[in-house]
Amino acid sequence: MKKLFLISALLLTAHKCFCWGFYGHKKINYLAVFLLPPEMLSFYKENIQFLSDHAVDPDMRRYAIPEEGPRHYIDIDHYGKYPYPELPHSYDSAIAKFTADTINAYGIVPWWVQTMLGRLTFAFKEKNQVRILKLSAEIGHYIADAHVPLHASHNHNGQYTNQNGIHGFWESRIPELLADKEFDFWIGRAEYIKKPGEFIWARVLESGAASDSVLRLERELTKTYPTDAKYSFENRNGVIIRQYSTGFTVAYNNLLQGMVERRMRQSIFAIAGFWYTAWINAGQPDLKNLTNKELSAEDVKEFEELNNAWRKGKVVGREHE
Numbered sequence: 001m002k003k004l005f006l007i008s009a010l011l012l013t014a015h016k017c018f019c020w021g022f023y024g025h026k027k028i029n030y031l032a033v034f035l036l037p038p039e040m041l042s043f044y045k046e047n048i049q050f051l052s053d054h055a056v057d058p059d060m061r062r063y064a065i066p067e068e069g070p071r072h073y074i075d076i077d078h079y080g081k082y083p084y085p086e087l088p089h090s091y092d093s094a095i096a097k098f099t100a101d102t103i104n105a106y107g108i109v110p111w112w113v114q115t116m117l118g119r120l121t122f123a124f125k126e127k128n129q130v131r132i133l134k135l136s137a138e139i140g141h142y143i144a145d146a147h148v149p150l151h152a153s154h155n156h157n158g159q160y161t162n163q164n165g166i167h168g169f170w171e172s173r174i175p176e177l178l179a180d181k182e183f184d185f186w187i188g189r190a191e192y193i194k195k196p197g198e199f200i201w202a203r204v205l206e207s208g209a210a211s212d213s214v215l216r217l218e219r220e221l222t223k224t225y226p227t228d229a230k231y232s233f234e235n236r237n238g239v240i241i242r243q244y245s246t247g248f249t250v251a252y253n254n255l256l257q258g259m260v261e262r263r264m265r266q267s268i269f270a271i272a273g274f275w276y277t278a279w280i281n282a283g284q285p286d287l288k289n290l291t292n293k294e295l296s297a298e299d300v301k302e303f304e305e306l307n308n309a310w311r312k313g314k315v316v317g318r319e320h321e
Helices: 002-011 021-035 038-046 048-061 091-098 100-105 109-126 129-146 166-182 196-224 246-256 259-281 297-312
Strands: 231-236 239-244
Touching: 021 038, 021 048, 021 129, 021 166, 021 259, 038 048, 038 259, 048 129, 048 297, 091 100, 109 129, 109 196, 109 259, 129 196, 129 259, 166 196, 166 239, 166 246, 166 259, 196 246, 196 259, 239 246, 246 259
Parallel strands: none
Antiparallel strands: 231 239
C-alpha cells in the first residue's frame, strides 16, 4: 500500500485545475465515502486519501490524449432546446442519428459514466483492489462533471457572452471560498441505482436547464456591482493572481440561491450510489479479501506520466476555461 500513498503525495504537487477544481473534486470524492454501507465503508475509508487525490486524474489525462476531453461534458444545447427530445439517450442510436464524429465533438459524459460503471463492476467481480480504487476515483470525477451546468452548454466559459472565466468562478472559486464554512454536507446514505442511464441523464438535463441561470445571473450582478470591486488580487501558493473578489463571489452565490451547494451535494450522493451499485451488481464481493493490492510498475509509470503532462503540457483539445 505504500506505493498508493507515494503516488498520492506526488499528485499533491500539481497546482492547475479544471472542472470542480482540485479542491472540489477531492472533497466530493472524499465525502462520498461516508455515504457507503458498512460492508464497503471500511475498505473505502482505508483508501480515502487515494480516492480523493486521484479524483483529478481524468483532468491530468486531458493533457496527454485528445480522446479524454469529450468525456467531461456534453454541449447538449447543440441538439435543440430543453429537454432536447431530438437527442437519443442510447449511445448507438445517437451515433446512428448524428454520426460518431458529431457526438464526440459535442461531448459524451452521460455515456462515459455508464462505460465507467461497467468497468468498475468488472473490477469488483475480479476483486482487483488497484482497479477498484482507480476506477472509483475516476468515475467520481466524471459524475461530478455531469452535475456542472456549464458542462452542458456550448457557452462553457462564457466565451460567447463576454463572461470569460465564469466556468472556474462557479465551480472552483465559490466552493473554495464557501464550502467549508457554509455548505451542509450531511446527506444520508448511498442508494442502489436501478437505472443508471436514466439517472445520469436526469442529472445532465438538470445541468443543461441551469446553465442559462448561471450565465444570466452573473451578467445581471456585473451590471450593478462596482466595477473596481468585482476582482481582487490574492496570494495563491506564493503567486499573486487576479481573482473574483470575496464580495462579488458571495453576492453571486446568494443570487444562485444555493445552486453550487446543491450540485455538490447531488454529486456526492450520485458518486456513492454508483460505487454501491457497481458493488451490488458484482455480487457484493468481500472487500476484506481482495487481490492485486500493490500498484504495478505500469501503474506507477502511468501516474508519473499524468503528473508530468499536467505540470508541463498543454491541454489536448478543448479548454474548460
